Amino acid sequence: MSSQEFPYPHLAPEVRRLSGDPLRLWGDARTRRLALEDILAAWRHEQPERLRIAIERVETAVREGLGQLGLPRGPVREVEVRRRPGGRHAAKLPSSVLVLSGNYLQAMLELRHSPDSVLRTWLHESLHARQPFTGDRYAAEAEHWLGYEEGLVEGLARLVVQDKAGVTTLDLAYEGYVRAYRALARVLGVSAEQVWRDLWQVGLGGVRAAFPSVVTSLRGDETQALLDVADQLFATTRLAADVADSQLERIWRSVLP
Amino acid sequence: MTPEQYVTRIRELVEQREYTAALDLADRHGAEVEQQLSREQWGLLGGLLEHAEVMEAARESGPVAPTPR
Numbered sequence: 001m002s003s004q005e006f007p008y009p010h011l012a013p014e015v016r017r018l019s020g021d022p023l024r025l026w027g028d029a030r031t032r033r034l035a036l037e038d039i040l041a042a043w044r045h046e047q048p049e050r051l052r053i054a055i056e057r058v059e060t061a062v063r064e065g066l067g068q069l070g071l072p073r074g075p076v077r078e079v080e081v082r083r084r085p086g087g088r089h090a091a092k093l094p095s096s097v098l099v100l101s102g103n104y105l106q107a108m109l110e111l112r113h114s115p116d117s118v119l120r121t122w123l124h125e126s127l128h129a130r131q132p133f134t135g136d137r138y139a140a141e142a143e144h145w146l147g148y149e150e151g152l153v154e155g156l157a158r159l160v161v162q163d164k165a166g167v168t169t170l171d172l173a174y175e176g177y178v179r180a181y182r183a184l185a186r187v188l189g190v191s192a193e194q195v196w197r198d199l200w201q202v203g204l205g206g207v208r209a210a211f212p213s214v215v216t217s218l219r220g221d222e223t224q225a226l227l228d229v230a231d232q233l234f235a236t237t238r239l240a241a242d243v244a245d246s247q248l249e250r251i252w253r254s255v256l257p
Numbered sequence: 258m259t260p261e262q263y264v265t266r267i268r269e270l271v272e273q274r275e276y277t278a279a280l281d282l283a284d285r286h287g288a289e290v291e292q293q294l295s296r297e298q299w300g301l302l303g304g305l306l307e308h309a310e311v312m313e314a315a316r317e318s319g320p321v322a323p324t325p326r
Contacts, residue, residue, distance in 0.1 A: 086263070086287015087294065087302025088280075091310045094318040099310075103291060107299075111292065139315040143274070146308055172300035173307070237272060239304050 010166035014068045018061075025061035026165055032058075033115040040109055043081045043102045055079050062122050069164060071156065071200060073126045081105065089173070090121045092128040094138075100125075108170075117169040120161045127153035128204060137205030147234030148199075148207040151177025156196045163193075176241045180233040183248035187256050188218050208234075225255040260290045264298050267305055276309040276316070 008016060008027030015026050024031045035058050042051035059079050066073050077096040084101030091099050100122065108117045128149070142149060154174040161167040171178075185192040195218065202210040212227055229251055232238070258266075263286055270279035283306055294302065 084283075084287075086283035086291050086306070087267070087299055088283055088287070088306040088310065089303040091307050091314075093311065093314045095314070103288070104303075107291065112296075136315070139312055142308065142312065142315075146304075150304065150308075170296060170300075172296065173303040175300065236308070239308070240268065240301050 012069075012164040014070070015065055015164050017068050018064055021057065022061035022064045025058065026065055029116065029167070032119060033109070036105065036115045036118050037109060039081060040102065040105050043105070051081065055081065058119075058122065062119075062126055065165075066123070066126060066160075069160060070197075071127065071130070071160075074129050074131045076126070076129050090125050092125040096129070096132065098122075098125050098129065112170060114170045116161065116167045117172065119167065120157050120169040123160055124153050124157040127156050127200065130200060131203040137203075139205075141205045141208050142236065144236055145208050145231055145234045146236040146239065147174070147177035147180065148211060148230075149204065150174045151181050151234060152196055152199050152207055154178050155181050155192060156200060159193055159196065174239075176238060176243065177234060179243075179245060180248055183245060184215070184252050184256075187249060187252045188215070190218050194218065219256065229255045258286050258290060260293045260295070260298055263287075263290045264294075264302060267302060271305045271309050274312070276313040279306065279309040280313065 006016070008023070011027055016023070018026060025035060035054065038054040039051065039058065042048075042054050063073055075096055076092075076098050079098045079100065081100050081102045083103065084099070085103045088101050089104040090101060093099060100118075104121070105118055108114050138149075151174055155178045158169070158171065158178065161169055181195055182192045185195045188195070195214070198214045198218065199207050199210065202214075208227075208230075211230055215226060233248070233251065263282075267279050267282060270276075270282065283302075
């Protein structure tokens, strides 16, 4: 079998089901970089029509790729590139607008030379968009326990780029939450992908409420202690926490003997 | 403002749920520090400011429900 018949062998089989430009964008790093550079140039030079077309190109690839991976995206009204200095990377807003920072795009392309980190971020925000946003429900969870949702979508986004597309990115945000999920999966004896996919079925703002039943279904019994420990590990105040993997596993094992 | 001061202040504001103030600070001082931020600082800020932006937007879109227990 030639590479012409089956291009991009580093891609997972489900991603290789894509065709045309989306397949090229997923499979070829140079194509991705040029596509993102086009977005950055159009934004810098304030060329709205060029920007719209350049965004739509990557957007189509992201949407179709997630669909092939069984993680279909819900409604997104628009993807906007805006000036967002000082570490504002991206956000999926309640208005169903996905905002990408032009400053972040510039930094990843020109300063940190990691254009694929932009793809990871785009996927991250798209995974938030699995269902329409309900602001009060989301805020009630995220105000206290941000990590249930952010650890879930960041873990899935990393899994998609690294394991399904063979792409290396800078892991920039939500490291502590992702590691908490991975430690949980090891203790449960299942893959992190299984945990994240089961929780991804739950809408935005409902992950904490569904957490015990999802873990129970993966394991076998339900305890309030499990939720208490999970609340600690996914607490909004723990965003900057740096806890060793062995310690994270000890914490999970304290309620999952 | 140094990158350390910037990160510390953003973190304090987000932890105090002063989301608008955190976003204002990023708009006013972010550009002057962003090239000096370490990878770790960059990552932390990404999380803090995404949270601030979405929470601010969520507040505007409707009341926050009671904390579920």
